[in-house]
Each structure stands twice: as C-alpha cells, then as structure tokens.
Amino acid sequence: MDTGAPQDELVLRALVVDDEVSLAGVVANYLKHDMFEVQLAHDGHRALELAREFDPDVVVLDIGLPGIDGIEVCRRLRIFSDAYVVMLTARDSEIDTVVGLSVGADDYVTKPFSPRELVARVRAMLRRPRRSPPTPNDSATRSKPRQVGPLVIDIDSREVTLDGAPIMLTRTEFDVLALLSTRPGVVMSRQQILESVWGGAWVGADNIVDVHIGHLRRKLGDSTSTPRFVTTVRGVGYRMGSG
Incomplete structure (x- = not known):
C-alpha cells in the first residue's frame, strides 16, 4: 500500500513468528513502539504466507514452531526473501545456533531474553548497508x-x-x-x-x-x-x- 511518504521515511516491516502468543505480542509491542509495522504468525505455514504477502525487512523467528519448525521456515524463506532473520531458541546449545545460522539466519537470541535488547539488535542489523546490483548506466562507477x-x-x-x-x-x-x-x-x-x-x-x-x-x-x-x-x-x- 502506498503511504505517500518519501522512500527514506517508510516504516520498516517486521514479522514476528512464535507459537507463544503472549511472548510474540510482547515482542511485537516493543517493535511497534520503535516505529516498526508488525505482523504476527504462530506457526510455520502462516509465517511463510505472511513473508510473501508482507515482504518484511526483518523476521524474528522461533525455532520450536508447530508444523514446520523455524529451521525449515528459514530455509524456505531464503528462496524468495533476503530479510534479516533473528532466530529465537529456548535451548542454549551450540547445535541450535549452528543449524539456524547455516540455513541463512543472521543472528540468534536465547530465551529468556530482553525484548529491548532484541529490538536493539534488530536495529543494529538494519543499519548495515543493503547494496543493490548496479544498473547498466552505473558501469563507469x-x-x-x-x-x-x-x-x-x-x-x-x-x-x-x-x-x-x-x-x-x-x-x-x-x-x-x-x-x-x-x-x-x-x-x-x-x-x-x-x-x-x-x-x-x-x-x-x-x-x-x-x-x-x-x-x-x-x-x-x-x-x-x-x-x-x-x-x-x-x-x-x-x-x-x-x-
């Protein structure tokens, strides 16, 4: 939807995916307070549907989802999206971290976590430059x-x-x-x-x-x-x- 705002003033979009409804709501509220537009999903199938429809800039994704787990969601997400992905895990184990990052996640957070810290990490990721391939007219540069x-x-x-x-x-x-x-x-x-x-x-x-x-x-x-x-x-x- 066209907001009429200049491109550099457009609100960033975040998709929060967690089957713990209350936790997802808390994270969403913190992101909204930080001026994100937020959508929620509580299972893997809905997460992938929303990712295609909503085209988020960042996805906060729980590993332990019903149906399609977070690892598989991230794997499929990477086929059509370059959104930043922060994986949430309830287990402080290296294998979760390695597997999550190996399928394309950019960061991970272990539960329990501070929603304020999570938002700070999301903001830090989004400050990284997102380069686009140059057009033919850019060949000289x-x-x-x-x-x-x-x-x-x-x-x-x-x-x-x-x-x-x-x-x-x-x-x-x-x-x-x-x-x-x-x-x-x-x-x-x-x-x-x-x-x-x-x-x-x-x-x-x-x-x-x-x-x-x-x-x-x-x-x-x-x-x-x-x-x-x-x-x-x-x-x-x-x-x-x-x-």
Missing part, C-alpha cells in the same frame, strides 16, 4: 571484482564465483567475505569484524563470527589446516589469503 586465486568477489553485484561456478552465500556470509577481501593478508580481529559487519551496537557474543567463518569455509571448500582463502590467526582473528 563499478568497482573491479576482487580475486583471490580462483575465488572472485564482485562487490557491486554481491556475487561470488569459485573456478567460474557461483557460490551461494547468505547476506551476512557475503559481508564477512567482502570485509576480509578489502585488505588481503591483513589480520582482522573478531571485534573489528563484529563492528564492521554487525555494527557498533552489537550486544551478542563474538563467537557468531566464528560460526559464519565456518559456513564460509564449507561453502568455499576451504580447509582449516591448509586454507586457500580464509586463514585463522590464533588468538587474533582472521585474514584473507592462504596460510
């Missing part, structure tokens, strides 16, 4: 694709190829890779990566960087023992380039 051996990173189109074959990365995975590729051979600490990719307002644990690096390596077929693209510098952080 396109930046040169970055190359590390057979790996090519096109910043403008947000595309990555390895040996000429496309590599499908989530938005966050691409942002981490793009950041490391800005200064090949230079070590970046986890804190530097957090501040650049997740934003200065990030309040979660820094191991989220390690999780996304792990996903990148798997998709790039990179080895931790003999890396070609992303090297761990023990006790410091990561750098682009072989070990």
Whole structure:
C-alpha cells in the first residue's frame, strides 16, 4: 500500500513468528513502539504466507514452531526473501545456533531474553548497508571484482564465483567475505569484524563470527589446516589469503 511518504521515511516491516502468543505480542509491542509495522504468525505455514504477502525487512523467528519448525521456515524463506532473520531458541546449545545460522539466519537470541535488547539488535542489523546490483548506466562507477586465486568477489553485484561456478552465500556470509577481501593478508580481529559487519551496537557474543567463518569455509571448500582463502590467526582473528 502506498503511504505517500518519501522512500527514506517508510516504516520498516517486521514479522514476528512464535507459537507463544503472549511472548510474540510482547515482542511485537516493543517493535511497534520503535516505529516498526508488525505482523504476527504462530506457526510455520502462516509465517511463510505472511513473508510473501508482507515482504518484511526483518523476521524474528522461533525455532520450536508447530508444523514446520523455524529451521525449515528459514530455509524456505531464503528462496524468495533476503530479510534479516533473528532466530529465537529456548535451548542454549551450540547445535541450535549452528543449524539456524547455516540455513541463512543472521543472528540468534536465547530465551529468556530482553525484548529491548532484541529490538536493539534488530536495529543494529538494519543499519548495515543493503547494496543493490548496479544498473547498466552505473558501469563507469563499478568497482573491479576482487580475486583471490580462483575465488572472485564482485562487490557491486554481491556475487561470488569459485573456478567460474557461483557460490551461494547468505547476506551476512557475503559481508564477512567482502570485509576480509578489502585488505588481503591483513589480520582482522573478531571485534573489528563484529563492528564492521554487525555494527557498533552489537550486544551478542563474538563467537557468531566464528560460526559464519565456518559456513564460509564449507561453502568455499576451504580447509582449516591448509586454507586457500580464509586463514585463522590464533588468538587474533582472521585474514584473507592462504596460510
């Protein structure tokens, strides 16, 4: 629906998905207070329907949903949407985190949580730039694709190829890779990566960087023992380039 407002004044849209109706309502109220337009869903099927109809900027998604669980919802969501996804989990276990992020989630929050903190993390994510592929008229201003051996990173189109074959990365995975590729051979600490990719307002644990690096390596077929693209510098952080 056309609100008549300028593009930069349009209200951001959030979809909250949780079968705990009261909790979903609390989160929705906090988001509305922060000037979001909010829709609610309490099961996976309805979540996917609303995601297509509502086209949210961010989805707050519980893992333990009836019917289609949050992991599968996120997997299907990524087929047609690039909305930021924050997974909610009642279990403080690494496997939930790894599986959730591996299907395209950008962040995770363990229950119980502070709705105020959740909104702050959502805002921090939304401050990250969302680049669009350049139009043909922009060809003169396109930046040169970055190359590390057979790996090519096109910043403008947000595309990555390895040996000429496309590599499908989530938005966050691409942002981490793009950041490391800005200064090949230079070590970046986890804190530097957090501040650049997740934003200065990030309040979660820094191991989220390690999780996304792990996903990148798997998709790039990179080895931790003999890396070609992303090297761990023990006790410091990561750098682009072989070990």
